[in-house]
Amino acid sequence: MDAGALLAGRARAEQMMKDQCIIRRVIGETTDRETGKVVPVYDAVYNGRCKLQSYEGYEQEKNTAGTALTVQRMSVHLPVGAYRINVGDFVEITGSRMDPLLVGRKFRITQEAPFKTFATAYRVFVDYIAD
Template sequence: MTLGDEIAFALPLLREQALSRMTDACVVRRVVGTDVDDGGHVTPTYSDPVYGGACRVQTTEPQEDAHDLGGAGTVTVQRYTVHMPVGVYAPAIGDVVTITAAAHDEHLVDHAFRVVALLHKSQATAYRLAVQELPS
């Protein structure tokens, strides 16, 4: 048996094990347009959920990235990944992932993240979506 055969044989179990670590829940919506109020404030409009279910939030970098806004202040960016079961939906850049339940950290609930990169793999045990947290 080749290594490729062994991985193909083990992949369903490995995906099951990855799912067992997804103890959070989320809902994913796609931005479908914008609304502009009388003051010119732009608010995105969203689709119905394209996914709702198990997920896991991880930080990808232990350090933040601070950007100076040219005297107008500083913004800090922290990169995360959100893991989801393989095949549950077709992720897209710009999707918004909102955490609806978190078994081990209640402070994650209601955090929202925008998908900024799709990290596809041929033999993935989970979808790992690169995300940035949206301001609350």
């Protein structure tokens, strides 16, 4: 593959990233003075373009404490080189030109960055975090 074609593919992939997100990483913990609970401390590691995608028709039902939950495989697409992805980072959709109901949705990254020489985007699996 020639470099020009790869760069054109990356530019096209980024054009499809119509959402904005912030990705945070847990860097420590602190105690909430009001509640006494230990809470995580976050650092923003990425703030920019993304695309939320349903990966494929794959739903899995789990029973937790007598409650049935459905987990759907999803992915977040990010520009190549956007940031060094870590499992456990948290993604929050902060803007969406195509679907305002995505704003505020939160996900946990469940896959390290894909390792692919000719990637046009980083596509990583995420789990939805219900409020």
